[in-house]
Amino acid sequence: MGIQIQVDAKDGSGKFSAYMAVPASGEGPGLILLQEIFGVNGTMRQIADYYAEEGYLVLVPDLFWRQEPNVELNYDEASWQKAFGFYQGFDQDKGVEDIDAAITALKARQEFTGGVGVLGFCLGARMAYLAACRCDVDAAVGYYGMGIENHLDEADNIRGRLVLHFAENDEYCPAAARNDIHAALEPREKVELYTYPGVDHAFARPASEHYHKPSALMAHERSVAVLRKTIGPDYNLSHLWDKHCEYEFNTRNVEDTMATMVAEPYVNHIPTLTGGVGYKDLYRFYKHHFVDVNPGDTHLIPISRTIGDTQIVDELLFCFTHDREIDWLVPGIAPTGKYVEIPLLAVVKFRGDKLYHEHIYWDQASVLVQLGVLDPTGLPVAGRETAAKLLDETLPSNTLMPTWPNSENKN
Template sequence: MGQIVELKAQDGHELDAYVATPQGEPIGAVVVVQEIFGINKSIRDVADGFAKEGFLAIAPAIFDRYEKNVILGYTGDDLQKAFALYSKLDVTTALLDVAAAFAKVSESVKKVAVTGYCYGGLMSWLAATRGEALGMLPACTFGYYPGGVGKVATEKPSCPVMLHFGGADSHIGADQRDAVREAHPDVTVYIYEGAEHGFANHFRDAYNPEAAKLAMERSLEFLKKNIG
């Protein structure tokens, strides 16, 4: 269903992106921002899933600034490499790459959402709070277990935002989600009791099918409300 395309960020950096195209006219578009494992099978499956729902989906390869064609698993050497690459990531340049993907799909549709997982979840929040300066005006954003969001919780979103957290997430404490709730009572925050970090990724040991299904149902309803 999908294909790799090349993008150019505002600073001139060239990067790849995976694009999944729906049958027929797209309802809108979704930028899917990766975890720290590249645009691997999980992220491509997410993009393909949105395409099946009628959305044009694009996943930018934000590791391309450091190494091309990064496709990683979740254990052993792959996990160590993921953390090594994660330490190099900078939110400012990562947002430029998200903005490049946003601009690409904006050529075809009027309304674009941004979503992401883990680091990508944080990017989805920052796309809502900082995107306007980069030419991104999302129709909405929705993030899954956005690590580090507590540090930027006071930033003001420019669009509707939904966040999904695992209640048993050992990487993201209750203080982070509480910080968002306290700063923005209008932001929709869901907590899935017993769900761990990565609960929506069916390739990870933490996968929780019940929580993942409910979170996606809520995400699609939110997406269609703000785009459809």
């Protein structure tokens, strides 16, 4: 996706390269992405492309250029040793100057629409913190930074928002260092500090042996949230989701449905393990097992909608007559002709203005009871009553609990 550009050093000592990734829209707020000790390698370029998908004009400056231009290392033992050599020889004050030069270069681009954030990993996290202290940036985000505790005297210079993600088991930023950072930064209004339990340094890098997907996802959501609030871009996620549902259930157009999604999306219907991962399989799923197999009277009744910075959570009733086999919902069950109403929850994640994934939840036991293929006698399950109580909370509670009457007169 990206290209290499040249940036003029502010001290007149030369030019250095930077990898630039442009969002699909052709423009966006600026994000300076700061490298680990391994240079601007494939991982950093992939992250840049990822944030370009989120809507940012991303620039990844070569921070080691004063020692050796275009350092690009892997994660084997020899590369580790070489990376630490570059780290030990790194002049961080000159590094901040180079970050400032990258900001100037980014602002001069015609693709730049205003607002600048910095985001870094490892060494880059410390540099993101120092950029927040010394440069004109609207937001700074750091992942498992090391050495930040040695620069807390500069915190009074922070003007924008600052988010720092720490790993509980990080030997490069142990508990004592985190305690100093919390004591100095936590009282500040524009600072957010997060520690992820049970994880180690580099928990957000997929190639790392310490990669922890749940923590990485949570950290990414928090990072994008602060960028959205400070520099944008702003998207009407509710409208985007409504259009997606319109193509799925009203016009029933698979091509239009897929056009609302990123290049490689996924859908996971949790109770039945149905859906698809990647464009090819998801298209196949939508085309042959979802869009056209839904009953003609299928309709959604919205109950509530929670809109975040990167996702929507929809609470609704999914209603239909079981007049055909529905592959994705009750695979292998022949049509029963029964009318069904089920509470359903959709967690919809976006990247930029495109859907990235859907996690869909419902009570499969309630579906099977309503279809008459599961006998609820003696089981703590209910049929259409679950939908009725969602609409009317005054309907009786605890009817499945045989011990409920026993507590009536107890204190």
